[in-house]
Amino acid sequence: MDISHILNSLNDAQRSAVTSDAKHLLVLAGAGSGKTRVLAHRIVWSVEAEGVSPYSILAVTFTNKAAGEMKQRIYDLLSRPVQGMWIGTFHGIAHRLLKAHWSDAGLSENFQILDSEDQLRLIRRCMKELNVDEKRWPAKSLQFFINDQKDEGLRPHQVDVSGDPFKRHHQKVYEHYEAACQRGGLIDFAELLLRAYELWQKTPSLLQHYRERFQHILVDEFQDTNTIQYKWTKLLMNESNRITVVGDDDQSIYGWRGARVENIHNFAQRFAPCETIRLEQNYRSTQTILSAANALIANNSDRLGKELWTEGNGGEPISLYSAYNELDESRFVVERVKQIVEERGGHYKDIAVLYRSNAQSRVLEEGLIRADIPYRIYGGLRFFERAEIKNALAYLRLTQSLHDDAAFERVVNLPTRGIGDRTLEKIREIAKIEQVTLWMAAEKVVDRQLLPTRAANAVRGFLELVMGLRESTQALELWERVEYINSGSGLIEFHKKEKGEKGKARIENLKELVTAAKYFEPEEDPLVEFLGHAALESGEGQAAPDQDCVQLMTLHSAKGLEFPYVFLVGMEEGLFPSQMSLQEEGRLEEERRLCYVGVTRAMQKLYLTHAESRRIYGDERQPILSRFVRELPDELIEEVRINATVSRPAMMQGSGAHADSECEFRLGQRVHHAVFGVGTVIQVEGEGAHERVQVKFDREGAKWLMATYAKLEPVELA
């Protein structure tokens, strides 16, 4: 068989990574160096050239998207369908294991996955039961605590609470929450991993089975693994297994949610004998951009070390724009977007605007709307996270298992049917006392006539509705079942009554859910698998993703993407690096890595902007230029002067002196400032006490100043 196609398109480093016969392999893959490609090719190489059985391959990623891309690439390379390989996310694979061995894992057969929102609801309920004051202990912080412990592999009894009343308190809620999950057959995301780990740990025969099966293990984005993911992977290894990990310590940006860079830093020592291969040739960006990225990241300590390079040309300088405020910043972005499209023949979709925090998107959005530029914001709720979808899924879940408390709570009074807090409280009370599910408690409450007639009828109505849905849909195809439930539950009718476009959009989404069910390809049990799919794949963010529009997103969500034109906005101390990161040791380096990620998204041209003045939480601040910009080599940066096409009030042109200002400012006027030295006036805004001038100082670069306070002295030209 001809296998040359597997290696043909690769460079030397990539080829040695693909073909390495080292026992363990660490591939340090810089941004844009063909990481996913190497992983896919290595898998195919081991099957086609080394004769490894597909059944013995386990490939793990973090996101469904990455898993999908990997499958696609493998499929494209192999001349036949992939069979037997396990390719998926950590969570997906853990789910698969738990489904197969639910009994050994101590679960009920039809356990349900709890997403973050469901989890928070349940934690709130637990806190109520324990009479914990939510004012003093925010439910969110309990949620973080519980997830943190699980990510570290710790059960309530393993949490070290010695002498820490705060921890002791949290641990109690954790314990209670865990019991509630166990009772209800519920598994949160962190639990999937921890359970899968414990399953192997306490069932040696199973562990043995999987160790024998998965001879070659591959992990993508290894720098993002947390403790439990690492331990899980490690547990699977024995003397005969091989492991390949791919990642980039310089792109580790998820430390705040438990990722451990140490996992990749220490990999070569912990998994000896190990070969390390660096992929440093970049196929994405110009040398200018790469040099900037290299210089920036060199400020970090504790790196495995890497230097990106390209065979391509130097490219254009990086543009730096000093805006007066966030509005001016947005104006600049809009101007340049227009210029890129109109003068450089670019497309909107080639342009990304990246920011540190979501709050920054608003002003940018407003600017784009005003200029009639199409845009798309990443982030926000995904399809399966939307309320109307989750409601429909809750009904579906109830038809599958009446004892799904989370689903019960979600829709017991939706659409509203007169089951208020009082009634629900009663049901919960019975459930708690008699240790039964809410469904059973509701039946008891009705039977024993513990409620006023009105409420009792409402509850009976709900029970009958669900039973009815259950019976009518039993024999239906999955998609028919979803459709039946959409209308049978009254959800469609409910949203029809909503005013405005909102209800309409919700109904559209519900219809979309039917379509999703139609195209869903189950293996055995359609309903169960569809529910699992909905829980683990949050779906696309927004509809029509392939339209030609400017892409707005946070730096975090930009990881893994690339764009010809990239704007990094809000390059200011306190914003980026964020205030929060400046408090804690080590976080600054992560912010720098985030900046590195941002810079390396750009293929052709990078724009950096910062504002001299910005509204944050309602009040005006004067942030200083981000240290990250100052860490970039001067020669790569070109400060953007006033844009000739920006319209300015006519008054600035002439000599219209202001009564109370000491001097007048013309564009091009040379001025002196006590601190910044000599510079040139390049823009003027406002008048009187509000007059602002932008001066490009010879030493300090461009700055916006309030004319009243700046005390600028005109400098006579020689």
Next chain:
DNA sequence: GCCGTCGCATTTTTT
């Protein structure tokens, strides 16, 4: 059960 008002927090996100 629905709607208005007050108080409070406010980096980043996947599964």
Next chain:
DNA sequence: ATGCGACGGC
């Protein structure tokens, strides 16, 4: 500024 949750009146 803004949005979300709690709280109180209809």
